[in-house]
Amino acid sequence: MPPQKEHDAISLDHNHDGIDRxxxxxxxxxxxxxxxxxxxxxxxxxxxxxDPAHVAKAAKGELSFVQISDSHMGFNxxxxxxxxxxxxxxxxxxxxxxxxxxFILHTGDISHLSKPxxxxxxxxxxxxxxxxxxxxxxxxxxxxxDNGQQYRERYGKNTKGDGWxxxxxxxxxxxxxxxxxxxxxxxxxxxxxxQLEWLEDDVRHLSKSxxxxxFAHMPLxxxxxxxxxxxxxxxxxxxxxxxxxxxxxxxxxxxxxMQKVEGNVTFHTADSTAFPQPRPGAAPSPGPMKVPVEQLRxxxxxxxxxxxxxxxxxxxxxxxxx
Amino acid sequence: xxxxKRNSKLRxxxxxxxxxxxxxxxxxxxxxxxxxxxxxxxVNVKIDNFSFTPxxxxxxxxxxxxxxxxxxxxxxxVSDSQEFKSKVLDTNETFTFTPSKPGTYSYFCSIxxxxxxxxxxx
Numbered sequence: 001m002p003p004q005k006e007h008d009a010i011s012l013d014h015n016h017d018g019i020d021r022x023x024x025x026x027x028x029x030x031x032x033x034x035x036x037x038x039x040x041x042x043x044x045x046x047x048x049x050x051d052p053a054h055v056a057k058a059a060k061g062e063l064s065f066v067q068i069s070d071s072h073m074g075f076n077x078x079x080x081x082x083x084x085x086x087x088x089x090x091x092x093x094x095x096x097x098x099x100x101x102x103f104i105l106h107t108g109d110i111s112h113l114s115k116p117x118x119x120x121x122x123x124x125x126x127x128x129x130x131x132x133x134x135x136x137x138x139x140x141x142x143x144x145x146d147n148g149q150q151y152r153e154r155y156g157k158n159t160k161g162d163g164w165x166x167x168x169x170x171x172x173x174x175x176x177x178x179x180x181x182x183x184x185x186x187x188x189x190x191x192x193x194x195q196l197e198w199l200e201d202d203v204r205h206l207s208k209s210x211x212x213x214x215f216a217h218m219p220l221x222x223x224x225x226x227x228x229x230x231x232x233x234x235x236x237x238x239x240x241x242x243x244x245x246x247x248x249x250x251x252x253x254x255x256x257x258m259q260k261v262e263g264n265v266t267f268h269t270a271d272s273t274a275f276p277q278p279r280p281g282a283a284p285s286p287g288p289m290k291v292p293v294e295q296l297r298x299x300x301x302x303x304x305x306x307x308x309x310x311x312x313x314x315x316x317x318x319x320x321x322x
Numbered sequence: 323x324x325x326x327k328r329n330s331k332l333r334x335x336x337x338x339x340x341x342x343x344x345x346x347x348x349x350x351x352x353x354x355x356x357x358x359x360x361x362x363x364x365v366n367v368k369i370d371n372f373s374f375t376p377x378x379x380x381x382x383x384x385x386x387x388x389x390x391x392x393x394x395x396x397x398x399x400v401s402d403s404q405e406f407k408s409k410v411l412d413t414n415e416t417f418t419f420t421p422s423k424p425g426t427y428s429y430f431c432s433i434x435x436x437x438x439x440x441x442x443x444x
Contacts, residue, residue, distance in 0.1 A: 077394040077413070113396060113412065140433045144396070144410045185402050185430035186438050227372070228436035285371035288394050 063170045063307040066094050066101040067215070069252030070272035072141065073122045074112035079275040079288035080296060083112075084121060089321040090273040090302045091129050097304060100130040102169060107252035107270060108139025108180065108217030110155075114146070119154055138163055139217040139253065140180040148181060164195050166202050172307055173206055175199065177216040179231045189218030189231035196233065200240045208243045211307060215250040221260060221267045224280035229254050238265065248316075250305070254286070257303070257318045268316050271301035297321040364388050364418075367439065369397050369411070369431075374439035383443040386420045397437065401429040 071087045080086060094101065104126070111118035119142075126134055136155040143151055148162055156163035162178040177199070179189035191199075203212065214220065220237065222230035231237075241247045247265045255277035260267045275288045276299035283289070291299060301320040365385055368375045370392040381387065389399045391411040399408040399417050405427065408417035421427055421443035431437035 079394065113410065141396070144433070183432060183435040185428065185435055187435045226436070228434055285373070285393075287372060 063172055064097075064099050064101050065103050065105065065169075065305050066097070067105045067107060067250050067252075067270050067303040067305060068094075068273055069107040069217075069270040070109040070139065070255055070274055071106070071122055072109050072112045072272065072274035074115055074118040075274055075288075077275075077288060079290050080300075083274040084125070086297065086300050086321060087122065087125050087273045088128075089297065090300070091125055093302050093319055093321060095128070095130050097130075101304070103131055103133035103135060104129060105174075105176075105215050105250065106134060106136045107215050107250060108137050109141045109252065109272075109274075110136065110139065111142055112274075114142055114144040114150060116150070119150075123154075135167070135174070135176060135215075137176045137216055138178055138180055140183070143180060148178075160198055161194055162192075164198060170307070172211045172213055173203070174213045174215070175202065177214060177220075177237070179216045179218045179220070179234075184232075187232050188222075188225060188228045189216075189220075189234070191231060191233050191237055196236050196240075199237055203240055203244075206244070209245055211246045211248070212241055212244050213248045213250065213305075214241070217251065218253045219251040219267070219269055220249050221262075223254060223258065223269070227280065227286045229280065229286070241265070248305070250303070255289075256299075257301075259316070266316075268303070270303045271299070271318065271320065273300050273302070273321070276300065366390065368392055369399075369437075372397075372431075372434055372437055374429075374437060377438070378440045378442065380442040380444065381421070383421055383424045385443070386418055387441060388416050388418045390414065390416045396433065397431045398433055399429055399439075400432045401427050403427075407432075 068090055071090075072083055073087070075083050094104065110122050138148055138151045138155075142148070152159065152163050156165075159165040159176075162181045164176060164178050166173060166175040168174070177191060177195065179191050181190070182192060183190055206212070214237075216231070218231050219229055220231050220234040222234075224230070238247075242264070245264060249265060249267045251267070251269045252272070254269050255272035255275065256269065256279070257271055258267075258269045276291060276296075277286050278289050289299075298320050301318055304317040304319060306317070363385060365379065365381050365387050367379060367387060367389045369389055372393065372395075374389070379387065389408070389411070391397050391413060394413055396410045396412050398410055399406070399419070401407065406419040406429070410433070411417055421441060424443050427441040427443065429439050429441070
């Protein structure tokens with residue numbers, strides 16, 4: 001039997017929708033479909049973004065924040081020759097939300113080549129966002145050449161190790177992890193022993209009813225190991241989060257939205273604001289996917305995350321730039 | 323008269339230029355086979371579609387190897403033992419390494435570590 005939650009609505013109760021919650025529901029909402037995902041009783045449900053009733057419901061959450069990812073500032077190849085315009089469009093989407101987000105998470109690959117001017121441009125564009133609180137984790141493109149020193153100077157002032165940290169917002173515990181450093185030949189993303197020890201210690205004091213949100217650049221679940229879309233030691237990290245009633249894992253890196261619920265954990269990857277990447281195995285490599293210009297913005301986007309205590313707790317709304 | 327004199331002068335200077343050029347050419351021609359004889363030709367590895375081609379390259383020790391990134395995404399060439407390490411290679415950028423001693427050099431892309439390759443120097 002799943003534990004019954006008394007006060008917190010991020011619950012493991014079955015929502016009588018006929019889906020066996022002991023298994024896992026794999027819900028893939030491909031980029032561009034504009035899915036509103038609401039976590040109800042541990043199962044993620046998708047609704048059309050065009051349904052204003054659901055968008056309004058999600059907007060009533062006690063905590064609302066936005067995830068953007070993979071802005072790849074500096075990228076100028078045919079897949080998107082104007083990543084400045086598409087990031088600006090993403091910020092425009094955030095500004096148009098009915099309820100301004102409490103903060104923004106950027107799940108990495110801020111820059112394309114770790115150049116100072118690329119970071120500067122992103123910082124400048126984000127100044128027009130409705131909140132000044134932007135929390136980052138690095139992507140592999142942000143830590144080129146210098147093992148992330150520049151990244152940490154810019155975005156990781158109060159972080160530990162390679163740039164990991166945690167903070168609390170309205171009773172939700174958020175954890176930013178770094179899984180793009182010290183990568184091993186033949187491997188995928190890596191958290192490393194020091195970070196895992198820190199994580200274990202970081203969540204030790206929390207009550208099991210605390211909603212936990214973990215965000216990192218590379219997926220913390222094995223989406224497609226052939227392309228390195230996973231993290232070698234993520235199982236160890238997730239084992240420290242088993243006792244919590246609700247865990248949400250947000251990642252970027254794969255430039256498309258994908259969702260999965262497994263036990264108490266909801267996994268979600270975000271669209272890029274720069275260029276789309278192919279579905280796993282659908283192309284010879286995970287390189288930038290060239291699509292007709294008129295389709296591009298339907299494959300890029302932002303994710304709005306809402307947390308509602310006692311009712312429908314967590315909604316993930318993937319919104320494309322169109 | 324005046325005119326034909328000038329022409330003949332011009333012809334002479336062209337002739338001298340021609341000799342000079344062919345001397346340079348023949349010197350260059352002499353230089354290239356010398357280095358070839360020393361055993362340092364260049365062999366290419368293409369980085370394309372998030373992979374190294376050929377993935378295993380067998381060469382004579384002393385052969386210069388050039389990696390060229392043909393992807394839209396940056397890559398690196400880093401030996402597992404850190405014996406060689408390229409800077410980040412953007413599209414069309416190259417990296418060269420010459421294995422001086424026989425041996426097997428395993429390498430990977432430190433940004434996309436699923437990309438691995440091997441140089442076997444005999």
